[in-house]
Amino acid sequence: MIRRSVKMVTGVLLLLLGIIITPMPIPLGIILIILGLSMLVSTIPRVRTFLQFLRRRYRVFSHKLNSIKHRLPAFARQLIEDTDPDQP
Numbered sequence: 001m002i003r004r005s006v007k008m009v010t011g012v013l014l015l016l017l018g019i020i021i022t023p024m025p026i027p028l029g030i031i032l033i034i035l036g037l038s039m040l041v042s043t044i045p046r047v048r049t050f051l052q053f054l055r056r057r058y059r060v061f062s063h064k065l066n067s068i069k070h071r072l073p074a075f076a077r078q079l080i081e082d083t084d085p086d087q088p
Contacts, residue, residue, distance in 0.1 A: 004043055011039030038079040051083040 018032030055062035
C-alpha cells in the first residue's frame with residue numbers, strides 16, 4: 001500500500017516536473033514525462049485506459065511509437081507495450 005502511494009506520488013511529481021521543464025532547450029522534460037507516465041501506468045489503471053484511448057484516436061502517432069520502440073530504453077518500451085491499443 002505504501003509502495004503504491006509512493007510510486008503514484010513520484011510519478012505525478014515527475015510528470016509535472018517534466019511538463020514544466022519541457023520548453024527548455026535540453027529534452028530532459030520529455031524523459032521525465034515518460035518516466036512519470038510509466039510509473040503511473042503501472043499504478044493507476046485509468047491512466048493506462050486513457051493512454052490506450054489516445055493511441056486509438058491518434059493511430060498515426062501510435063504506429064510511429066510502435067516503429068521506434070525497439071530503439072528506446074526498457075522503461076519506455078514497456079510503457080509503449082502496456083498502452084498499445086491493438087494488444088489484448
